[in-house]
Amino acid sequence: MRRSPLFSGVIYLLLGVLFTYIAIQTVNDSGWGFFTYMLIFLATLDIGSGFRMIGIHFKIKNAMNNKK
Incomplete structure (x- = not known):
């Protein structure tokens, strides 16, 4: 089954x-460290991928509607 x-x-x-x-919680507790930068990097990748996947969804939906 595909998602x-x-x-x-x-x-x-x-x-x-x-x-x-x-x-944000890590910065408030212990300041900026490697773990904080890693979390921000992962968040950036995830948010970018999320927007890209949502865009792909609407492109596929639009292409399906144009075929009909």
């Missing part, structure tokens, strides 16, 4: 928000 790009995009966005939240 839709919309579902995957939402999951990626949620993970990006979660990583950002954890990074």
Whole structure:
């Protein structure tokens, strides 16, 4: 069973928000460190992938509607 790009995009966005939240909490507790930079990097990748997957979903949906 395949997941839709919309579902995957939402999951990626949620993970990006979660990583950002954890990074903010880490900065408040112990300041900027390697772990914080790693979390921000992962959040950036996840949010970017989420937007890309959602865009792919709408491109596929638009292509399917244009075929009909």
